[in-house]
Amino acid sequence: MAEIILHHYPLSLFAEKIRRIFAYKRIAWRSVEQPMMAPKPDLTPLTGGYRRIPVLQIGADVYCDTACIARRLEQLQPEPACLPADQAGLAALIEDWADHRFMSQVVPPVVVELLPVLPPGILIDRAAMSPAMNEDVLRRAAPHALGQVRLSLDRLESQLRGRPFLLGDAFSIADAACFHPVWFLTKSVGKSVGKSVGMSARLSAEIEARPALAAWFARVEGFGPGDVRPMTAAEALAIARASEPADVAGEESAAGEELRPGDAVTITADDYGPEESRGVVARLSATEITVRRRDPAVGEIALHFPRAGYRIRKQ
Structure with missing residues (x-):
């Protein structure tokens, strides 16, 4: 499996949530420190408009929001469990x-x-x-x-x-x-x-x-810092550019769902941050959405969001 990369900065509250999960599960990860403020030129090629921290990257799969990140980590390493x-x-x-x-x-x-x-x-x-x-x-x-x-x-x-x-x-x-x-x-x-x-x-x-x-x-x-090694943003972008999205198979839209794979959508947080991410729906479930997007700097990316807390609009 490709290396697990966390884009974050030290003072981020929400990044600390994920850092504790890494430490508890003893997951080895790479640390890419991103700026605290916009612009974030080494993050937006991965996420489009989304600028919140942290962001998890595995190859060309990019996970936004700690709820989505935590659940992906649980899938990758079920034990010790964080989701009882x-x-x-x-x-x-x-x-x-x-x-x-x-x-x-x-x-x-x-x-x-x-x-x-x-x-x-x-x-x-x-x-x-x-x-x-x-x-x-x-x-x-x-x-x-x-x-x-x-x-x-x-x-x-x-x-x-x-x-x-x-x-x-x-x-x-x-x-x-x-x-x-x-x-x-x-x-x-x-x-x-x-x-x-x-x-x-x-x-x-x-x-x-x-x-x-x-x-x-x-x-x-007391879990400590975990097994972490630094990585430059340039290295992370190179990994995305050399990879293809891997986490795109699985659930499709359920009965009564207005969205379908292939629909062009925008995704925006419903609490703060007006930035939009755009893509084409690749996978839907009751709890998450995955879209494909392309950026000149990295090629095709699969962008993963939870559905709770986000407005998803069909274009």
């Missing part, structure tokens, strides 16, 4: 809550703390993706958001009392999804933006005040 078959619905509900509501609570207070060390222009870049990332909006939102964070941390503390992980004895996608917002609150943020600024004592104290949560955080962090 007997609690799949509950795990997915917790994942969705953490990736959307919990994450949206954490971002304002953390970003306000980070303002002195963030790269110039990053909030202008993020405000183009979502009006909520405007500096004035973030400053006004931060006090209320921190209060909501405390309520969410209390819920996690309650769930973790008497058990090592959120769903019981084993790490799961629920833990990966809840870990990355907590990690964003507690890590030493300065190193990730190239400046010597330590972790926020005010925010990290919120974790330390909850012993079951703090023990869980240390447990997941």
Whole structure:
């Protein structure tokens, strides 16, 4: 199988979700560090308009959104499992809550703390993706958001009392999804933006005040960095150019489905980020869509998205 390549950057919340899964499953992977801000000239040949991080690449197959990435990793290496078959619905509900509501609570207070060390222009870049990332909006939102964070941390503390992980004895996608917002609150943020600024004592104290949560955080962090080696963006693009899409066979549209293989579509996130990706439908299931697209820099790519959280429009 082609090497597993993650396009990411160190301070990305959602990339940390996938990095924890790599470490838990002991999957060897290659790290391509992408810019925090647009333009991303070494990413868009793979994804079209999509600019979110992380993106998973395996040859000429490119997976967008951590929900899609995590499920592909589970297919490639089922053990140890991150998607417990007997609690799949509950795990997915917790994942969705953490990736959307919990994450949206954490971002304002953390970003306000980070303002002195963030790269110039990053909030202008993020405000183009979502009006909520405007500096004035973030400053006004931060006090209320921190209060909501405390309520969410209390819920996690309650769930973790008497058990090592959120769903019981084993790490799961629920833990990966809840870990990355907590990690964003507690890590030493300065190193990730190239400046010597330590972790926020005010925010990290919120974790330390909850012993079951703090023990869980240390447990997941204790998986370590995993088996990772760097790769340049040029190398990753060369791999895509030399490869053909491999993950395109399987499910087709179900009864009542308006879309069909061969339809030209646009795909856009339904929460933030107006960028579109375009392609021709190659495969459909109830939960995912795969489209083929062509770029002069890399040739044909199969682009994979979850259906939850994305608007898919037939052209």
